[in-house]
Amino acid sequence: MQPTPVAVVTGGSRGIGKAVAHELASLGYRVQLVARNRGNLEAAKEEIVRAHVLEGETVPGIYAADVSDVAAIRTVVRDILGDCGRIDFLFNGAGISIPGTFDLDAATFTRLFEVNLRAPFVFMQEIVPIMERQGGGHIVNVASRNGKVAVANLGGYSASKFGLVGLGESAFRDLSAKGIAITTLCPGWVNTDMAAGEGASLAPEEMIQPEDIAVTVRWLLSLRRPVRVMDVLLECAKDVERRGSVEIAKLYALRERHREEYDSLTL
Ligand SMILES: NC(=O)c1ccc[n+]([C@@H]2O[C@H](COP(=O)([O-])OP(=O)(O)OC[C@H]3O[C@@H](n4cnc5c(N)ncnc54)[C@H](OP(=O)(O)O)[C@@H]3O)[C@@H](O)[C@H]2O)c1
Structure with missing residues (x-):
């Protein structure tokens, strides 16, 4: 019998990550949610259990951790592997957006890089060898449209997302031959807390919805094994x-x- 596949979803407590976690649960994955706020993680877990009538090992695991902490990421991956025995899918969704360029102080600029770029890097560094041992896997990183086209007053965020696009493109070339599919998603405005907090120029219904990202992930997972998609740009x-x-x-x-x-x- 095939083992139940396991998915790690960072930023899985809210917004895009939570919608993707729902989608993965509906596809039969054991989802493992990572974020800082334990209350939001508990709430997301309950919501997913109710929506997909889960029990036993399919109930989502939750891991409260700050992904800007490298040691914490390593502990989370070790604990998930200990609890679930395998990792088949990694969704790097945790991220922060802080407007500004030269008005950003150096510590804030660094924080954007730690959360948006170094964290996905460390998760991949830890999980790729596990996937290799298993003979394959899927990774989806969430960059942004701002990782392809920069706009004014968003220099720190854009730089971190351009970095993630570059990391993803290089990893795409490294991992394809190892049976690991890696895709970078580059969406415009998505209707989440993040967009609301930034005073987006579009009405919520004019934005991409988190569920649109979830069905994009479903589509990526539905592709046959020889197919690779390096990145997906989603515009409003x-x-x-x-x-x-x-x-x-x-x-x-x-x-x-x-x-x-x-x-x-x-x-
Ligand atoms: N919304 C948009 O318009 C948009 C557009 C393009 C790209 N994106 C990207 O999409 C991703 C998800 O964004 P979203 O809109 O879903 O944002 P969101 O609604 O603000 O959710 C962010 C998620 O990341 C977690 N998170 C944030 N900082 C973290 C940290 N240091 N450690 C661990 N978890 C952390 C949050 O949980 P806690 O706060 O509890 O930690 C939450 O689960 C981000 O990478 C974002 O840059 C968003």
């Missing part, structure tokens, strides 16, 4: 429309003001 339609029209408007303005330069443009 309203953002694309706005940017598209702004770019076109800029082009028209350039044509009016500097016709020679415009005529020499190769689009």
Whole structure:
């Protein structure tokens, strides 16, 4: 009999991570949730148990830890392996967003890197050898649209997410031949506490929903073993429309003001 697959979901207590944990539970994974706040972890666990009528070993495990603490990550992975005996899927969803660039103090800049980049790195460093021993696995890291296209006043966050995109691309080349599929998700605004806290420019219903990320994960897991997806960019339609029209408007303005330069443009 095949063992029940085990999924580690960081940031699994709220937002995107919780929606992905629901999806994984519905697919038959034993989900192991990691976040700092134990009360939120307990609440997420109860919600998942009720929604998917889980009992016994399929009840989610919860691990309260700050992923900016390298030793704590190693302890969490060791404990999950001890409790479950294997790890088949890693979802690196824990993350923080702090606006700012040169106004950020060095400690805040470092914190963004510790949570958004070093933590996924350490989780992968710990879990990849386990997956290798098992003969394969899946990893999904959540970067951001801001890890592909930076905007003003978000330099620290964007730098950490560009770093995660780069780490994911390199790991994609390292791990593919080892039977480990790794994908970086790069979403625009997602309707979670994080977006609400940042005063997003879109209404909640105009944003990507956490469930859209969950079905993206379901789709990745449904692909046949020889298929690899390096990254997925998910945009909010309203953002694309706005940017598209702004770019076109800029082009028209350039044509009016500097016709020679415009005529020499190769689009
Ligand atoms: N929402 C968006 O618009 C958006 C867009 C693109 C990318 N993303 C990325 O998607 C990921 C999830 O974001 P979200 O919107 O779901 O955020 P969220 O609703 O704020 O949830 C963040 C999750 O991460 C956990 N977390 C945060 N800091 C942690 C730490 N130091 N140690 C352990 N756990 C920690 C939180 O739990 P505790 O607070 O209890 O620790 C929570 O479970 C992040 O990486 C974010 O950068 C979000």
